[in-house]
Amino acid sequence: MRLINHKPGRPGALLLAALPFVVLFVAYAVASDIRLTANPQDKLLPAPSTILDTAHRLFTEPDRRSKEILLWNDTFASLARLLGGVGISAALSLVLGLAIGLLPYARSLLSSFVAVISMVPPLALLPILFIVFGLGELSKVVLIVIGITPFMTRDLAQRVMEIPKEQIVKAQTLGASTSVIALRVALPQILPRLISNMRLSLGSAWLFLIAAEAVASNVGLGYRIFLVRRYLAMDVILTYVIWITLLAFVIDWALKTTSRRAFPWMEAGL
Amino acid sequence: MxxxxxxxxxxxxxxxxxxxxxxxxxxxxxxxxxxxxxxxxxxxxxxxxxxxxxxxxxxxxxxxxxxxxxxxxxxxxxxxxxxxFPHMTVRDNLIAGESFEQPFGRLRGAARTEAAARADAMLERIGLNHVADQFPAALSxxxxxxxxxxxxxxxxxxxxxxxxxxxxxxxxxxxxxxxxxxxxxxxxxxxxxxxxxxxxxxxxxxxxxxxxxxxxxxxxxxxxxxxxxxxxxxxxxxxxxxxxxxxxxxxxxxx
Known part of the structure; x- marks a missing residue:
């Protein structure tokens, strides 16, 4: 039988899905053990048990000076920036995407502009953003917005243009005005796409957030990682990395579930 | 003429x-x-x-x-x-025939109830009343x-x-x-x-x-x-x- 026709059973599939995680963990544990045997003071690859202890301490024990648990402070600060940036981008790209996709005048005016802007490397603009918007929250949110809005806008505009012409004509024969076509025909059909765009752009949003926090901040997950880097506190960094990964995964899962619940017509055909 | x-x-x-x-x-x-x-x-x-x-x-x-x-x-x-329209149920697709000329494309209150009643009558007429709440993709x-x-x-x-x-x-x-x-x-x-x-x-x-x-x-x-x-x-x-x-x-x- 051909390789493409071999399919794993259900237990086999679960086992295979778990395998890369197990391999990664074992490889890390072995490497860590080798280094720690050679030098018990080694800080580069802390033992999994050390990371667990550190994680426990970071999540529960307050800072001695501020009496606050720093990890939670960092988490809330970063999530506020991230979700703020992604939310603003989603709203902006929705409005722009609908306009570009539906209105020939808006398309002529904006589509080349958005295409060019989406090529500007956002991180290269970071110094300018810090100068223009200051070192506070605004510049970090603006970086995320500049980084992901053009790409989301282009994709949504494309999706609006892919709505069959027949539907748009049909809506007109039912007496729909431009705004009704936008709100009742185009918008509902691109909302699922908007959510999948948000899922895709969360990766870049995290990247921009951590970069901005690393450069200038006094709280945030990225700030903390780059702060403790000076002390080679790998156990703290790894805890934060795992925590960020977990957060990203949960947000992604939540968006996916929302999409599935909110748009039953997407799957009615399957 | x-x-x-x-x-x-x-x-x-x-x-x-x-x-x-x-x-x-x-x-x-x-x-x-x-x-x-x-x-x-x-x-x-x-x-x-x-x-x-x-x-x-x-x-x-x-x-x-x-x-x-x-x-x-x-x-x-x-x-x-x-x-x-693939994102509307069969009934809503028929109601759209009346509601799309409204300013926001929606009917409210009594007007909506009446439109829904007319839509159901039309569904009866075209033999689709049993799938009124399904989406078009589920239809033949x-x-x-x-x-x-x-x-x-x-x-x-x-x-x-x-x-x-x-x-x-x-x-x-x-x-x-x-x-x-x-x-x-x-x-x-x-x-x-x-x-x-x-x-x-x-x-x-x-x-x-x-x-x-x-x-x-x-x-x-x-x-x-x-x-x-x-x-x-x-x-x-x-x-x-x-x-x-x-x-x-x-x-x-x-x-």
């Missing part, structure tokens, strides 16, 4: 002539089948009736009105596919087309335009759809234009069959001349002419 009148309509895309000298007048309640080879401009003609395209030259008027510049509620349409091709026709009728258009409405259906479903369409038409006396590839279908359903073809042909430049209506058959009484001449001229009976 005829109900729909098309006077000396020309259409061209760039240098390519598509239609030329198309003139036809249609009375209210007539069912017009439009047939012709691929690329003969019959779909272009339908798009101009729909006002999705404006003629290069000439006039198309419904009930004496001006040539329309964009599609409106005077014209209902059913395409071969994509005619219904024939059911989707019945929904599309019902949706178009809900908006009460002056003329109904059908662009190969049954082209994607299997032969059995197609025959059912013919019966359905004829019943609906007998009830409403709607003026219908139907583009079809199926000659038999065209003659079976139509009162008149218009044939589009190119009467002039330049072998060096196929795009030079456009197509026009080359035949205008009377398809009533199974296509045999003058079957009702005695009704029109009773004096002939004595001769």
């Amino acid at each position: 005829s109900f729909v009148s098309v006077r000396n309509v020309w259409q061209r895309y760039g240098d390519r002539s598509i239609l030329e000298r198309v003139s036809v007048s249609v009375d209210e309640g007539e069912f017009i089948s439009i047939v012709g080879a691929s690329g003969c401009g019959k779909s272009t003609f339908l798009r101009m009736l729909l006002a999705e395209e404006r003629p290069y030259k000439g006039e198309i008027s419904i009930d004496g009105g001006d040539t329309a510049v964009e599609p409106n509620r005077e014209r209902g349409v059913v395409f071969q596919k994509y005619s219904v 091709g024939g059911m989707q087309q019945r929904l599309a026709i019902g949706q178009a009728m809900t908006a009460r258009p002056r003329i109904l335009l059908l662009d190969e409405p049954f082209g994607a259906l299997d032969p059995g479903t197609r025959l059912q759809m013919h019966d359905f369409l004829m019943e609906l038409r007998d009830e409403t006396n709607m003026t219908v234009f139907m583009v079809t590839h199926d000659l038999q279908e065209g003659f079976k359903l139509g009162d008149r069959v218009l044939v589009f073809d190119k009467p002039r042909w330049d072998p060096d430049d196929p795009g030079l001349f456009g197509a026009t209506i080359t035949y205008d058959f009377d398809a009533r009484n199974k296509g045999m002419p003058y079957q009702d001449i005695l009704d029109q001229y009773p004096s002939l009976a004595g001769a």
